[in-house]
Amino acid sequence: MKLCMIGTGYVGLVSGTCFADIGNQVYCVDKDVDKINKLNSGFSPIYEPGLDELIQKNFKAKRLIFTSDLKKAISSSDIIFICVGTPKKKGSLKVDLSFVYKCTKEILLYSKKKKIIVTKSTVPVGTGDHIEKIIKKKKKLFSVISNPEFLREGEAIRDFRYPDRIVIGSNSIKEFKIMKKLYAPLINKGSKFFTTSRRGAELIKYAANAFLATKITFINEIANLCEKSGINVEDVSLGIGLDSRIGGRFLRAGPAYGGSCFPKDTKGLVSLAKKYQTNLSIVKSVIKSNHDRVDLLTKRVHKILGNNLKDKRISLLGVTFKPNTDDMRDSTSLKMIPYLCKKGSIVSYYDPTGEKKEFKNLTNCRFKKNIKDNCINADLIILLTEWDEFKSIDFKKVVKKKNFKIYDLRNLYTAYEMKQNKIKYYSIGRPKIN
Numbered sequence: 151m152k153l154c155m156i157g158t159g160y161v162g163l164v165s166g167t168c169f170a171d172i173g174n175q176v177y178c179v180d181k182d183v184d185k186i187n188k189l190n191s192g193f194s195p196i197y198e199p200g201l202d203e204l205i206q207k208n209f210k211a212k213r214l215i216f217t218s219d220l221k222k223a224i225s226s227s228d229i230i231f232i233c234v235g236t237p238k239k240k241g242s243l244k245v246d247l248s249f250v251y252k253c254t255k256e257i258l259l260y261s262k263k264k265k266i267i268v269t270k271s272t273v274p275v276g277t278g279d280h281i282e283k284i285i286k287k288k289k290k291l292f293s294v295i296s297n298p299e300f301l302r303e304g305e306a307i308r309d310f311r312y313p314d315r316i317v318i319g320s321n322s323i324k325e326f327k328i329m330k331k332l333y334a335p336l337i338n339k340g341s342k343f344f345t346t347s348r349r350g351a352e353l354i355k356y357a358a359n360a361f362l363a364t365k366i367t368f369i370n371e372i373a374n375l376c377e378k379s380g381i382n383v384e385d386v387s388l389g390i391g392l393d394s395r396i397g398g399r400f401l402r403a404g405p406a407y408g409g410s411c412f413p414k415d416t417k418g419l420v421s422l423a424k425k426y427q428t429n430l431s432i433v434k435s436v437i438k439s440n441h442d443r444v445d446l447l448t449k450r451v452h453k454i455l456g457n458n459l460k461d462k463r464i465s466l467l468g469v470t471f472k473p474n475t476d477d478m479r480d481s482t483s484l485k486m487i488p489y490l491c492k493k494g495s496i497v498s499y500y501d502p503t504g505e506k507k508e509f510k511n512l513t514n515c516r517f518k519k520n521i522k523d524n525c526i527n528a529d530l531i532i533l534l535t536e537w538d539e540f541k542s543i544d545f546k547k548v549v550k551k552k553n554f555k556i557y558d559l560r561n562l563y564t565a566y567e568m569k570q571n572k573i574k575y576y577s578i579g580r581p582k583i584n
């Protein structure tokens with residue numbers, strides 16, 4: 151099939167490349183010319199394991215075309231996926247749909263023959279209806295479908311190839327059939343093809359993300375209780391997760407959830423519920439609890455350092471919101487690092503995906519090129535993101551200071567190994583070993 155992905159970010163680029171890899175011809179369009187140039191030289195502008203190789207393979211096979219020429223891409227395609235960002239509006243819980251509506255107008259402008267418009271971006275209930283209003287002049291040319299994306303950054307290629315389910319929202323059997331044909335290689339490998347109304351599909355995406363955010367927040371709060379009551383949260387996670395009604399995934403206590411989806415989608419869902427005069431009190435509490443968590447963890451840093459952050463050398467390992475991605479959106483580090491700097495700490499960080507523009511203007515914060523340079527002078531090391539390369543650091547060899555401490559926000563290490571090495575060690579929801 152001939153496809154066009156508008157928006158070549160985490161979703162558009164990965165799904166476009168994977169669609170090409172299963173035999174489709176895919177135009178990946180972005181208004182960001184630098185991104186397109188980088189892609190045309192064979193490299194991904196985002197860090198996603200395995201993506202560079204897959205791009206190069208499909209680019210060479212001429213199944214994957216990167217362009218800023220929206221007119222050519224739209225006129226050459228039968229199915230157009232909208233994959234642009236849907237951020238939170240500033241100062242409001244509402245979703246900013248301006249990118250979605252802008253590219254809808256462009257689709258309208260450049261379409262001369264029948265096309266299917268598919269929203270892959272996460273959009274609130276009723277967005278498909280609004281897109282139909284925008285295109286009403288040429289209504290007969292288009293059908294509008296919802297196909298929310300569930301891939302996770304860091305595991306995006308696997309998630310695209312083996313999704314638990316493919317959700318398609320439409321009111322037309324004909325369009326379901328076309329989408330089923332497009333996804334046939336994945337359905338044949340066992341992925342469920344789930345059809346519903348367009349508005350239903352739009353809500354499924356928000357409800358799924360809010361539920362997952364709730365699971366994370368729930369176990370984070372249980373971890374707080376464990377810390378006070380001397381119980382190991384990992385035992386509790388396992389003990390409840392073994393119940394198939396609950397399931398063990400998304401039950402790892404850690405920092406506040408972040409990333410480009412959960413924070414904005416929980417807020418977007420609350421805003422949607424308000425529009426329909428419904429009170430989603432659980433989701434509201436989740437948002438508040440997650441917001442408070444960053445403060446709670448920062449207070450703990452104060453305590454670990456004897457309530458005095460001034461001139462303390464604090465080294466962070468990892469600053470992205472999770473490993474295997476370069477995505478910084480809503481990472482705990484975005485709040486924690488500026489706070490520590492403001493309080494007079496000398497902060498350094500190392501992240502496998504390199505220096506971050508977000509911290510460039512902070513006078514007390516430096517990026518270090520490797521683990522050793524980052525940790526050598528540390529009073530406190532904060533493990534924020536559990537990259538594989540952090541798993542086996544010999545801290546005693548790396549850190550010069552005698553009484554340095556480690557605050558492990560991902561429970562990557564064990565209290566036992568730290569005790570063996572005589573390192574003062576703090577983690578999440580686990581009892582101390584004395």
Ligand code: NAD
Nearest residue numbers: 157158159160161180181182234235236253271272299303
């Ligand atoms: P992103 O910011 O990485 O990418 C969006 C891209 O769209 C940018 O490159 C931008 O330049 C481009 N763009 C915007 N307007 C355009 C236009 N008119 N024409 C051409 N290009 C345009 O965003 P993302 O993380 O890929 O997310 C996209 C959507 O998918 C969002 O709605 C998000 O909630 C949803 N989603 C994201 C993930 C994820 O893990 N990132 C997972 C599932 C769903």
